[in-house]
Amino acid sequence: MLSLEMIQDAKKVLEGVATVTPLFQSKCINPDADVYIKCENMQVTGSFKLRGAYYKTVNLTEEEAKHGVVACSAGNHAQGVALAAQKKNIPAVICMPAGAPLAKVEATRSYGAEVVLVPGVYDDAAAKATELKNEKGYTFLHPFNDDYVMAGQGTVGLEILEHLEDVEVVLVPIGGGGLISGVACAIKSLKPSCKVYGVQAAGAPSMYNSIRDGKIETLEEVSTVADGIAVKQPGDKTFEMCQKYVDGIVTVTEEEIASGILLLLEKHKMVAEGAGAVSVAAAMHNKGDIKGKKTVCVISGGNVDINILDRIIDKGLQVNGRLTKFSLTMIDKPGQLTRLLQIIAEEGANIFNVTHDRMVRSVAVGKCVVDVTVETRNKEHCEELIKMLVSKGYDVK
Structure with missing residues (x-):
């Protein structure tokens, strides 16, 4: 324990x-x-996972090490096990979710491990690792539910x-x-x-x-x-430790x-x-x-x-109010877009992107929809900009 x-x-x-x-x-x-x-x-390896993976690998018996190791990971435990196994000259197979970041997949391979990509999330990779353990006789290195x-x-x-x-x-x-x-x-x-x-x-x-519920629960997704x-x-071991400490x-x-x-x-x-x-x-x-x-x-x-x-x-x-996208409907006449952009500039916002569309079905003939993305200083600045546009008669959404 x-x-x-x-x-x-x-x-x-x-x-x-x-x-x-x-x-x-x-x-x-x-x-x-x-x-x-x-x-x-x-x-x-860019993560704490090396610590546990290496300590576990060092504590493998000679018989366990001889069979090689298999692990499951979203990426960080994979790299930790791969490097630990490389240092101890132990063959390693790592099962990773197919959607794992490419950087983590390639880093794991760079440490000499064989990577098996599994459709789904971590738990699906865990099931595949268990299957390979039973089929090939590998020693399984759990990413978290292990004392070492x-x-x-x-x-x-x-x-x-x-x-x-x-x-x-x-x-x-x-x-x-x-x-x-x-x-x-x-x-x-x-x-x-x-x-x-x-x-x-x-x-x-x-x-x-x-x-919260006092028992181990499994999420559907x-x-x-x-x-x-x-x-x-x-x-079960980590659940017990969390309850205790x-x-x-x-x-x-x-x-x-x-x-x-x-x-x-x-x-x-x-x-x-x-x-x-x-x-x-x-x-x-x-x-x-x-x-x-x-x-x-x-x-x-x-x-x-x-x-x-x-x-x-x-x-x-x-989230921080520094990048905001809004839409507004206005008259489709020469100079109207320029006027809008001038107001935004005068408020100190930086225009990031503008899309002008007169083909929207729900908009009356003679009007257009403009989508604007702006950079603002913070949430307050964003709110001030929107308030100013509304005061000028624009229907901002």
Whole structure:
């Protein structure tokens, strides 16, 4: 069973393998709390997952290692297992959801593992990995529901306490629960007064629902940009650890996740994937009891899919009122569009895109629909612009 002694042993084993990642203060996440960031996005392989994967691999028996290993992952555990197996000269097969970010798939292959892409989400990849285990005799390395894996992840908690002894709150992303199980066990064992809160995406609240209802529950589906924590069902071991050590679990929306990613990019020049940014999103939007408290946000990973990063940024800009799209109907006469654009410019908004359409069926002859996307300073500036347009007689939607 997971214990502080196991976590402390994992810390020794990981010396020279895993990086002791930075922990620094952020002045821009929440003005009402003293917030710090634990940067596991700067870990080897770009995620905390190496810690648990390596500690588990080191503790395989000679017989287990001889058969090779199989694992299932949305991407980060895949890379951790692949690198750990490479270091120990153990063959590795990794089952990943077919929709996993290409960057994670290619990175896993680069560490020498065989990748099997499985239609569906993490749980479907898990079923395939179990099938291969039974068929080929591989040793299965679970991504979260394993004492050694949880112990490896718990070294993040030890590092937080070493670098910030007076920490009062720690916010930790939750997918299956391996990271928060280890972190909470370490922190609660050494500093019981420190609160540990888990953070899940609202579109994948498997642990949140399970803890709320006092039993392990399985979601019918998950939908979130935070692919690394899109897990339908927590493990029995992680569920038990969360019941024992975690003070509460909160959820964040897709818009809040996007705003967290955007803040880290813009203010700290730091890339975080959706799963990694949920803790920052929670702190930004006052999820959990953090007001006036020294709070650490664990950024669990930075392996974001570059192909969707621009969409995430756009969503974050929209949430913050800095990118706004609106439609209006106006008379289709020469000079009218110029007048509209002049008003927008005078209000200090930057025009991003304009579409002029006179072929809309529901619009009367002699009128047209104009769709405008503008960049504004903030929500207040956006509201001022809309108010000005309405005062000039425009029907803004």
